[in-house]
Amino acid sequence: MNYNSRLQLLRFFLFLALSMGAMITDHRSEWLKPIHTITTVVNIFFESVIGIPKNTFSLLNRYYPDDRLHQRFVELQQKQAILEVRLQRYEALEKENQRLSKLLSVSKRFANEVLLTEVISFDLEPFSHRIVINRGIEAGVYLGQPAIVPEGVLGQVSRVGYRRSVVTLITDPGHGLSVQIQRNGLRTIIQGSGKSDQVIVPFLENLSDIQTGDLLVTTGMGGRFPVGYKVAEVSDIIKDANQAFLIITARTMAQTGSVKEVLLLRNNDSSNNDLLTNPKPLHSGTSGESGESGESR
Amino acid sequence: MNRAFSAKSPFWAILFTFVIALFLNMVQYPEWMKYAKPDWVMLVLFYWCLAVPHRVGVGCGWLSGIVLDILYYSLLGQHAVGKAFVALIAVSTHRRVRLYDLWQQCILVFIVASIDIGFTVWVYQLTTNTEIRLVFWQSALTSCLIWPIVYNVLHFFRHKIRIS
Numbered sequence: 001m002n003y004n005s006r007l008q009l010l011r012f013f014l015f016l017a018l019s020m021g022a023m024i025t026d027h028r029s030e031w032l033k034p035i036h037t038i039t040t041v042v043n044i045f046f047e048s049v050i051g052i053p054k055n056t057f058s059l060l061n062r063y064y065p066d067d068r069l070h071q072r073f074v075e076l077q078q079k080q081a082i083l084e085v086r087l088q089r090y091e092a093l094e095k096e097n098q099r100l101s102k103l104l105s106v107s108k109r110f111a112n113e114v115l116l117t118e119v120i121s122f123d124l125e126p127f128s129h130r131i132v133i134n135r136g137i138e139a140g141v142y143l144g145q146p147a148i149v150p151e152g153v154l155g156q157v158s159r160v161g162y163r164r165s166v167v168t169l170i171t172d173p174g175h176g177l178s179v180q181i182q183r184n185g186l187r188t189i190i191q192g193s194g195k196s197d198q199v200i201v202p203f204l205e206n207l208s209d210i211q212t213g214d215l216l217v218t219t220g221m222g223g224r225f226p227v228g229y230k231v232a233e234v235s236d237i238i239k240d241a242n243q244a245f246l247i248i249t250a251r252t253m254a255q256t257g258s259v260k261e262v263l264l265l266r267n268n269d270s271s272n273n274d275l276l277t278n279p280k281p282l283h284s285g286t287s288g289e290s291g292e293s294g295e296s297r
Numbered sequence: 298m299n300r301a302f303s304a305k306s307p308f309w310a311i312l313f314t315f316v317i318a319l320f321l322n323m324v325q326y327p328e329w330m331k332y333a334k335p336d337w338v339m340l341v342l343f344y345w346c347l348a349v350p351h352r353v354g355v356g357c358g359w360l361s362g363i364v365l366d367i368l369y370y371s372l373l374g375q376h377a378v379g380k381a382f383v384a385l386i387a388v389s390t391h392r393r394v395r396l397y398d399l400w401q402q403c404i405l406v407f408i409v410a411s412i413d414i415g416f417t418v419w420v421y422q423l424t425t426n427t428e429i430r431l432v433f434w435q436s437a438l439t440s441c442l443i444w445p446i447v448y449n450v451l452h453f454f455r456h457k458i459r460i461s
Contacts, residue, residue, distance in 0.1 A: 019374030
């Protein structure tokens with residue numbers, strides 16, 4: 001009589017305790033990280049089987065390309081040429097900028113290596129704001145690595161596995177990020193709202209100089225994100241005299257629904273390397289710190 | 298152990314249905330169905346717990362939950378608790394529930410699925426302070442609407458393979 005209900009109840013409480021223990025260890029400590037690295041093999045198996053229809057379709061497309069594809073190719077080639085010219089100017093500017101910041105003895109905050117990754121899946125669960133990308137520990141992805149798309153900041157790596165990593169989006173309610181308004185340099189933090197493509201600016205006082213349409217960019221504080229990347233655009237400001245703070249929502253520049261490729265930034269600077277292995281805020285006490293070091297699991 | 302892995306045993310057949318259910322859980326649904334994804338694993342687990350409670354029970358439910366945790370990259374144990382609970386309810390009430398009409402079973406599936414989602418959402422709220430919204434429970438509704446189909450398909454399958 002294996003299905004004696006009292007025995008089953010006992011078992012349930014045993015498993016309940018076991019799961020609670022596992023969840024707490026997983027959330028609070030790093031002990032289960034090796035397990036996560038190994039279990040991505042299971043993910044790869046399932047995801048590759050699920051990807052079969054899509055992959056065969058793209059394979060067919062590769063061998064039987066149509067005119068539109070050729071047209072697109074020509075378009076992209078032209079665009080590439082234009083961008084290359086612009087890039088040359090940008091490189092010169094960056095060099096100059098680096099020289100100047102060295103003069104000012106500002107710590108270097110340029111990402112000089114970029115890793116291109118593909119998105120495997122988003123909406124893992126409807127209430128989670130995470131995406132899975134196809135590079136992991138074998139490509140040198142590390143915890144807390146900033147992830148961006150050409151439109152702006154997307155999020156940061158919150159779990160690293162073998163050939164898979166999880167990126168927590170900036171719209172996740174557990175994610176905070178230090179930003180400044182591009183127009184006047186006012187620093188604040190943003191927090192995920194739990195709704196897609198929407199973040200909130202929780203701590204700006206009623207008299208703060210902020211308008212709809214203001215662009216929020218990263219400040220580089222906390223040491224994770226390099227300075228100057230676009231994050232979000234203020235879309236709605238509600239002023240309530242009874243509240244201490246303005247109620248501000250902003251729309252993220254990165255449209256998470258249509259993201260196919262994600263760029264992971266990496267700073268080769270040796271002075272920042274200890275930060276990569278041990279992701280803790282650089283300085284304490286500045287307003288942005290608490291936000292950016294806020295855990296994002 | 299020997300019996301469980303012999304050729305006649307339903308072990309592989311049951312595992313097969315679970316794997317299919319896991320695949321169905323992993324498939325990406327269109328944007329408007331985002332919250333209304335039926336939980337296939339939970340339905341399959343519920344069926345087997347009703348049909349063969351001496352083979353599939355709390356342990357199986359917990360294991361399937363752990364596999365789901367791995368596939369969803371969530372905290373280990375987040376789905377497992379809910380699935381173990383589903384199995385517990387199904388196993389301890391299987392004598393009664395077997396006699397229910399299909400629509401009565403649907404109601405039970407809805408309640409059990411809601412509690413299952415509740416566990417997951419609760420843990421999610423504790424770890425990332427997500428605001429809990431009623432829309433998360435749409436999945437329970439679709440699960441209970443799909444239950445008659447799952448029931449009939451698995452019933453047919455079970456009698457074909459003669460699992461008892």
